[in-house]
Amino acid sequence: MTHSEDILKARAEEEKDIRRQHIIKSAEAVMLRVGLSKLSISAVAKEAKLAQGTLYLYFKKKEDIIAQLTVKSREELLKIFQDGISQSDDPLQQIRNILYANLHFYQSNKLYHDLVSFYEANSGLEETPILQAASQKITNLVVSVLENAKQQGLVKASLNTTDFAFVMWGTSVGMVQLIEVKHTLLTNTLNSSLDAFYNHYVDVMVDGITA
Amino acid sequence: MTHSEDILKARAEEEKDIRRQHIIKSAEAVMLRVGLSKLSISAVAKEAKLAQGTLYLYFKKKEDIIAQLTVKSREELLKIFQDGISQSDDPLQQIRNILYANLHFYQSNKLYHDLVSFYEANSGLEETPILQAASQKITNLVVSVLENAKQQGLVKASLNTTDFAFVMWGTSVGMVQLIEVKHTLLTNTLNSSLDAFYNHYVDVMVDGITA
Amino acid sequence: MTHSEDILKARAEEEKDIRRQHIIKSAEAVMLRVGLSKLSISAVAKEAKLAQGTLYLYFKKKEDIIAQLTVKSREELLKIFQDGISQSDDPLQQIRNILYANLHFYQSNKLYHDLVSFYEANSGLEETPILQAASQKITNLVVSVLENAKQQGLVKASLNTTDFAFVMWGTSVGMVQLIEVKHTLLTNTLNSSLDAFYNHYVDVMVDGITA
Amino acid sequence: MTHSEDILKARAEEEKDIRRQHIIKSAEAVMLRVGLSKLSISAVAKEAKLAQGTLYLYFKKKEDIIAQLTVKSREELLKIFQDGISQSDDPLQQIRNILYANLHFYQSNKLYHDLVSFYEANSGLEETPILQAASQKITNLVVSVLENAKQQGLVKASLNTTDFAFVMWGTSVGMVQLIEVKHTLLTNTLNSSLDAFYNHYVDVMVDGITA
DNA sequence: TATGAATGAGCGTTCATTCAT
DNA sequence: CATGAATGAACGCTCATTCAT
Numbered sequence: 001m002t003h004s005e006d007i008l009k010a011r012a013e014e015e016k017d018i019r020r021q022h023i024i025k026s027a028e029a030v031m032l033r034v035g036l037s038k039l040s041i042s043a044v045a046k047e048a049k050l051a052q053g054t055l056y057l058y059f060k061k062k063e064d065i066i067a068q069l070t071v072k073s074r075e076e077l078l079k080i081f082q083d084g085i086s087q088s089d090d091p092l093q094q095i096r097n098i099l100y101a102n103l104h105f106y107q108s109n110k111l112y113h114d115l116v117s118f119y120e121a122n123s124g125l126e127e128t129p130i131l132q133a134a135s136q137k138i139t140n141l142v143v144s145v146l147e148n149a150k151q152q153g154l155v156k157a158s159l160n161t162t163d164f165a166f167v168m169w170g171t172s173v174g175m176v177q178l179i180e181v182k183h184t185l186l187t188n189t190l191n192s193s194l195d196a197f198y199n200h201y202v203d204v205m206v207d208g209i210t211a
Numbered sequence: 212m213t214h215s216e217d218i219l220k221a222r223a224e225e226e227k228d229i230r231r232q233h234i235i236k237s238a239e240a241v242m243l244r245v246g247l248s249k250l251s252i253s254a255v256a257k258e259a260k261l262a263q264g265t266l267y268l269y270f271k272k273k274e275d276i277i278a279q280l281t282v283k284s285r286e287e288l289l290k291i292f293q294d295g296i297s298q299s300d301d302p303l304q305q306i307r308n309i310l311y312a313n314l315h316f317y318q319s320n321k322l323y324h325d326l327v328s329f330y331e332a333n334s335g336l337e338e339t340p341i342l343q344a345a346s347q348k349i350t351n352l353v354v355s356v357l358e359n360a361k362q363q364g365l366v367k368a369s370l371n372t373t374d375f376a377f378v379m380w381g382t383s384v385g386m387v388q389l390i391e392v393k394h395t396l397l398t399n400t401l402n403s404s405l406d407a408f409y410n411h412y413v414d415v416m417v418d419g420i421t422a
Numbered sequence: 423m424t425h426s427e428d429i430l431k432a433r434a435e436e437e438k439d440i441r442r443q444h445i446i447k448s449a450e451a452v453m454l455r456v457g458l459s460k461l462s463i464s465a466v467a468k469e470a471k472l473a474q475g476t477l478y479l480y481f482k483k484k485e486d487i488i489a490q491l492t493v494k495s496r497e498e499l500l501k502i503f504q505d506g507i508s509q510s511d512d513p514l515q516q517i518r519n520i521l522y523a524n525l526h527f528y529q530s531n532k533l534y535h536d537l538v539s540f541y542e543a544n545s546g547l548e549e550t551p552i553l554q555a556a557s558q559k560i561t562n563l564v565v566s567v568l569e570n571a572k573q574q575g576l577v578k579a580s581l582n583t584t585d586f587a588f589v590m591w592g593t594s595v596g597m598v599q600l601i602e603v604k605h606t607l608l609t610n611t612l613n614s615s616l617d618a619f620y621n622h623y624v625d626v627m628v629d630g631i632t633a
Numbered sequence: 634m635t636h637s638e639d640i641l642k643a644r645a646e647e648e649k650d651i652r653r654q655h656i657i658k659s660a661e662a663v664m665l666r667v668g669l670s671k672l673s674i675s676a677v678a679k680e681a682k683l684a685q686g687t688l689y690l691y692f693k694k695k696e697d698i699i700a701q702l703t704v705k706s707r708e709e710l711l712k713i714f715q716d717g718i719s720q721s722d723d724p725l726q727q728i729r730n731i732l733y734a735n736l737h738f739y740q741s742n743k744l745y746h747d748l749v750s751f752y753e754a755n756s757g758l759e760e761t762p763i764l765q766a767a768s769q770k771i772t773n774l775v776v777s778v779l780e781n782a783k784q785q786g787l788v789k790a791s792l793n794t795t796d797f798a799f800v801m802w803g804t805s806v807g808m809v810q811l812i813e814v815k816h817t818l819l820t821n822t823l824n825s826s827l828d829a830f831y832n833h834y835v836d837v838m839v840d841g842i843t844a
Numbered sequence: 845t846a847t848g849a850a851t852g853a854g855c856g857t858t859c860a861t862t863c864a865t
Numbered sequence: 866c867a868t869g870a871a872t873g874a875a876c877g878c879t880c881a882t883t884c885a886t
Contacts (some may be wrong), residue, residue, distance in 0.1 A: 019849090032849095041877060051851045053879075062877065132396070139400070160411060163403055166389065167412045174385015178377065185343055189350070192374055200374045201382065206421030254858060262863080262868045273860060434869095441870090463856060473872045484856065516730070554818070561822070582833060583864075585825055587813065589834045596807015600799065607765055614796055622796045623804065630841030674881060684847040684884075695881060 020058045023048050024072060027065050027077050036066070037114060067128055070115045074134035081141055092148035092206060095168075098142060099202045102172040106180070139165055155209045164209065175201050231269045233250050234259050242280065248275075263366055278342060281326045285345040292352055302360035303417060306379070309353060309415050313383040317391065324388060334417035349420045374402045375420065386412050443481045444472055445470050446494060449487050458488070458536040489550055492537045496556035502527050503563055513571030514628055517590075518563060521624045528602065555578040563585055577631045586631065597623050653691045656681050657701045664702065669747035679794075700764055703748045707767040713738055724782030725839060728801075731775060732835045735805040739813065746810060748807055771797050786843045797842065808834050 018192065026048035030041050036044055041062055045052040059065045084097030105114060139162075146161035179194055237259035242250050252273055256263040270276050273327065295308030317324045350373070355374035390405055401408055448470035453461050462482055467474040481487045495588075506519030528535045567585035601608060601616055612619055659681035664672050674695055678685040693696045717730035739746045772795070779794035812819065814829055823830055 018850095020291045039317035040875075042875080052877090053851055055850065057849065058877070126378070135396070141301070160403065163401060163408050164415070166397065166401070166408065167386070167415060170386040170389035171412065174383070174388065175378070175381040177385065178381035182346075185346060186377065189347075190377070191375060192371065197374050197377065200371060201378045204378060204419035205421075206413060208415035208417075253858095256869095263860090264869060265867055267861070268866070420856085437823065440872095462853080462854080473871065474856085476871055478857070479870065497691050507683070515661065518695065525726045541778070557818070567744065582825065585823060586837070588823070588830065589808070589837060590807040592811035593804035593834065594807070597800070597803040598804070599807065600803030604768075604799075607768060608799065611769075612795060619796050622793060623800045626800060626841035628837060628841075630837035630839075673879085675879095678848095685881090687846055689846070689882070749863060 009160050013204060014059070017181045020068075022060055023050070023055060023065065024068050025045070027069055028072075030111075031069065031115075039066070058089050066115070071130055073109070073115045074131075074138065076104075076109075077105055078138050078141065080132070081138060085141070085145060091145055091152060094145050096202055096206060098145065099168065099172050099205065100198075103176055103179075103198055106176045139169075142168060153211060156211050159209055165198065168205070171201070171205065225267065234266060234269055234276065236261060238276050239283065240278055243320070243322050244271075246322050247277070258385070258397055277326070282342055282345045284320075284326055285321050285342075285349060286321075288313075289345075289349050289352065292349060296352070296356060302356055302363060303365050303421070304359065305356050307413055307417060309356070310379065310383050310416065313408075314315060314387055314390075314409055317387045319383075321391070324384075324391060350380075359404060367422050370420055379416070381418065382412070385403070437543055438480070445472070445477060445480055445487065446490050449491055450494075453491065453536075454531075457533055458546055461488070486487065488537070489553060492557050495531070495534045495537045495555075496560065498554070499524075500560050500563065502562060507563070507567060513567055513574060514576050514632065516567045518624055519630060520567065521594050521627065522588065522620075523596055525601075525620055529599045535595060535602070538559075561591075564590060566612075568574050575633060578633050581631055590627070593623070593627065639806070649691065651838075653701070653706060656688060656691055656698065657705060660698050660702055660703075662706065663749075665742070665744050668744050669699070699748070704764055704767045706745050706748055707764075707771060710735075710738055711767075711771050711774065714771060718774070718778060724778055724785060725787050725843070727778050728782065729835055731778065732801065732838065733803050733831075736809055736812075737747055739809045743813070746806075746813060772802075775801060786844060789844050792842055801838070803839065804834070 022046065027039065027044045030043045030047050035045065041055060042052055044065070045055055048055070055065070059068075080101045081098050085094045087097055088094050099178040141166040143161050146155070146159070149155045150157065150159060150161060152175060175198060179198065183194075186194060186197065192200070221320070234255065238250065238255045241258050252263055252266060253274065256266055259266070266276070270279075272292045291312045292309050295304045295312040298303050298308055353376040354372050355368070357370065357375055360366045361368065361370060361372060386409060390409065394405075397405060397408065403411070445466065445486055449461065449466045452465045452469050456465065462475055463477060466487065467477055470477070479489070480601075502523045505515045506523040509519055510516055514591065564587040565583050568577070568581070568586055571577045572579065572581060572583060597620060601620065605616075608616060614622070638722065650717075661782065663676045663680050667676070672842070674685055674688060677680050678688055681688070683793040688698070692701075692844045698768065713734045714731050717734040718727045720730055721727050779788070779797055782788045783790065783792060783794060808831060812831065817826060819830065823831070
């Protein structure tokens, strides 16, 4: 293969990636409009202004599109966790920031939490290695914050940091879902604002591990 | 309207309710057999030994059946919460029991937690008054336990019991979903057993509010 | 169940059967127009003036429609074999009549031989018990003619009648296919008419077994 | 048109033919791997290491590729017929060898007999001159064997050799298809082995023409 | 000449909902 | 009240063919 062929091939690959991204973006738009469970190939194709068959040149199955969407959302989540952490030097505050970041992420990407959290349950969607890797990065980041807090004696010496990282995941997603789904019920029932409500959750979590 | 007409109407309404319950029961049986996502009207009709069309005399949409199913599952949840509470006189232990009850409820009714997720996926739906009432009873029960704990000085005086009741709800459901859906990931990643993992969560929650 | 309910049920079952037959007939019409390999559910539905979904109330799978079509064609084949046999008392002539009947059957039902003979090869279509039973009847009939010929000393004593019944099947279908598919080639190449050509085949077969 | 233009044109035509052959070979490889019914243009293109569009420079339709495939298979058939004939000097044995060769050809190239059926399923198609020429060669060969047998007085003087050549074709292909498709039925029903079964067929055919 | 991205009609199948009886 | 036959849009996916480059 000549040098110029190399260049052409690389350019073609690049363009293919651009189109793939275009499809992902369209899928995202559709999902944000109708929800993940009603995301259909035909709607994505229409959004992308492509024929349905064309999508299958870039993704073998519908599942693969959703998987890519999930990877994308996890990458974004990682980013905002990193942002949250960088905003303070106090590990306990960093933990708080992570929990808040979770709330804000879902609030500004309303339907994303179908993806990041639990959608896979309903469909047969498997966790691919790439998906797992994306999750792993997030977990590692949170664990590192917790370990740091532990070394500084800010949290109980007995705290299992990996376990608690997952507790943070499970509980915060649960809280966000509750807020999302029972929005009306909560605003009717609670005296507090939803922010204050989420705040109470964060307080309990942090108090629960503080040394 | 005469008095006897009133009576007739009431009796008719009662019978309608009986049949409605029969349909709900059938829907539940189907759901527990095949899962919520594969619950079809035709299967429910067959289970209920009714024609498909008949179901539409009692429910306007499939969604409405599912909503009723949710009410039913909340009623069962209420019952096992009551059981959990009755097993101890110590309010803190009662709180623990409630959280464990939540885990066990979903673990022994695996397919029930699809219901929890259902309203997310169809977030256009409103919580009907009946649904809210069912939730309210649960909330009231939990709040009463928390209030009791507070009066005994076992938990922080500053604790907002209503808020925390909902925090318990949101976080425990989130934990159960995490365990359900990321079962493999968790067992591969954690050193602890899943029971121990959930235990850590409960510890943090209780520690977080203890006086 | 009361007597009148019985009657109603029987009538309903009957009507269902009528509709089933209507669909089969429509499928047959489509098949004769476009060939079995291009027979689609949508074309059958259009022909039957029914919605596509309606077909699935009467047949679980497309395959089942084809299977019914096959049974039908085998039943017709059995009938014309019986006719052919009844037209002579001479077993050898009966054998000839069977072979001719095969030709005429396919000539007057051009596309049927896809069904009776070999279609199943191409698709995953299995021989159901009903299908096999239909074939068995035909085989039994032919074998009985051959056995009769043998007892009358008209054919070689060494003739394996079952084997030869299948040889008759295989070769005659092969001949009909050849005539059907290579029609032009044959008329251009042969001096004989196609009838005379088939006649030669029959002669050889009969001469080949005559005592 | 000048002389050198002629040469160029001829050379171009030759190259075109080479590529056409390359595509045919690739199509054959795909067919033998996945079967005729699942032979797709994209798979052939991949096998040939050409773009899909390129195939359409050499063949107007997918059908045309399959037609060429048929030509190829007939050429191979011709070769093995010639082999069969060369293995004996006795014309009757040569006839037997030809019939056996047919069986073995399809048995060792299982997927080839899909091709035989192809034109049935698409019976709108005409036999192209090239296809006919390929068939003609085979016919001529068989006829010459039969003529030879006739001159040696081994078969009936009345035998129409051309007709019988086609009878051999039609019946043997029918027998092979029967064995292929009704394999299970035959092995369950017959006492004989399939080889013995085919043997009976050959015996009848030869006995039917022997003087 | 060769490419390969794009097309779009087509496939078999499912199922919530309607409506004439 | 109850039926259940009928609907028809929707689903994910395939693939022969076209066409701008």
